[in-house]
Every structure is written in structure tokens, then in C-alpha cells.
Amino acid sequence: MISNKCKYAIKALTYIARNDDGTKAVMTSDIAQEQDIPRKFLEIILRDLRNNRILESKRGKDGGFRLLRPAEDISLTEIMRIIDGPIAMLPCVSLNYYRSCDDCDEKECEVKGVFEQVRDRTLEVLNGKTIKSLTLD
Amino acid sequence: MISNKCKYAIKALTYIARNDDGTKAVMTSDIAQEQDIPRKFLEIILRDLRNNRILESKRGKDGGFRLLRPAEDISLTEIMRIIDGPIAMLPCVSLNYYRSCDDCDEKECEVKGVFEQVRDRTLEVLNGKTIKSLTLD
């Protein structure tokens, strides 16, 4: 399962992508209201995305958030990794968050192969999806 | 990520499948030792699997556990659902643990479609894997 936080992040980003008309940044409070996300929680999420160079922010009056890159260059995998961490089902098959298993020898691990396949299938779908393509669905 | 508990369950089942020679049941303590799983934790897992009709148990001396069905009839998905619950990444796309989302309208949800695809790809892999096929890998 992905976390609520991650789902909020995706919804917030698609909202920003749809509502940035080029004149002014998109405000936290608008996103929170329209997408039904707790405001203070959303602040944390947006700051996270900013710190990871997905968003840029502007403070003060008429402040808000903008995508730092075109929506078609932001993949779902990138967002999910920032917010939730690994996508793989086992640490030892994670591409971005690899950790060895304490309790088994990877060379003869029975389950590793299966979960590598799951990972690859999952990434085939998720890598192909961007904030842009989500807004078109 | 799948839980440690679930990984333990899979390893325990493959161990039982490999070591049941038809004469006597496989003991918790043997599994725990060979597969490096905390004994008391493993007890809980095996009882769970028994309650869900994956294993049968025999008490007392020479007691232990056996697969209730042939290893080729026990899929990974079944085990994962018993131990960890839903396999899907969103409650609203889960086949076995469906729950509606509080915060969005499913008809126009942007992410639902993607995670249905992920679910289907994942199940393609996991449904094809059984305790039997894992022991052959």
C-alpha cells in the first residue's frame, strides 16, 4: 500500500499542474480545499517536494508552489520514492534503497527472483506515468 | 514492502514443503533454527497459516506442521494476503480487501487506473508462483 501522504502528494501535484496558469503560483490552501487534504499536513508534503526539487515555492503574499520541471518530466516513481521510499517489496531487490537481508543468503534466496520480477513489472507501469499523463486520464 | 512476518511465512512454508518426508511432521524449532526465524514469532505465524487452512498441525510429541494441500496448489498471493492483507497499492483497487477512498470520487480518480495496472501486473507474477515452484528456483 502507498501511504495517504503519497496519495496526497500525487493529487497535489496534478492539481498544481492543472491550475498553474503562468500568472501566479498555486496556494496550499487552495489545494487543501479542492483536494480534501488536511492543510498543515499538506504543507509538510509540499515542503518535502520542494526540498527534493520537484516544486519551487514563493513566500509571502501571492506566494505558492509551481512545478520546477515540465509535468511530463515528473514520473510517479520519483514521487513515490521521495514520499514513501522503496517501491520494491523486499529491501534486497530495491534499485534505489537497497539493503541486504540479515536473515538469508541472497545467492540462494528463494523469493528474491519473484520479487525482482514484481519490481520490474511494477516499474514498467509506474515509470511510464507522469504528472502530465495523470492529468489526461 | 512485505513484512518480515510474511517473508518468514514464505520461508517456513518452503522449508516444510522440502522437508516433509511423509513420515513425520515438521517442527517449529527446526524451521526456526534452519531458517533463522525467532521461534516464538514463528509459532504465531504457523498458527495463522493453520487457522487459514494452509497447514495442519499435530500436537504433542512428534508433533509439528504439514501442508494441508499440495505445494503446487498454494500460491504466493494466498500467503501474502493471509499475513499482510492487501497486495494492491490502494484500498480502492484491492480485489480481496476493497475499501473506498474517503477523500476522492472513484469515478474521476486520477490514480486509480494506474494502480489497477500495477495490481494486474503484480498478480500476473505472484499468482503464477507457488510454494512448489519456489522450492525449484
Place this chain on the structure above:
DNA sequence: TAATAATCCTATCTATTTGATAGTATTTAT
């Protein structure tokens, strides 16, 4: 039939993660 060896059951515990809220500081437009 007593001893032994196994599962069964209930309760408990600690650490981490999840999902959030509160309050204040800082920045910016007017």
C-alpha cells in the same frame, strides 16, 4: 501413569511509522 515434548493460547512490550496539529518565524506584495 508419569515424564517429556510438542503445539496452543493469552498477554504484554518496545520501537517505529503514520497521520496529523499547533504555534511561531520569516518573507513578500501592496
Place this chain on the structure above:
DNA sequence: ATAAATACTATCAAATAGATAGGATTATTA
């Protein structure tokens, strides 16, 4: 100056993960 926005720090409650402890029950066998 003032209003309105983000930035930051701290805190909190509930759920989940990952176990551990101790005794009850059942079955074998010497």
C-alpha cells in the same frame, strides 16, 4: 505598516511491526 503567504520546530495519538514470556493443553512413550 499590514496582510497573506510559506518555513520551521515541536509535539502528539493511534496503529502497526516485531517480537517475547509464561503457562495450558495434547500426544507419545518409557
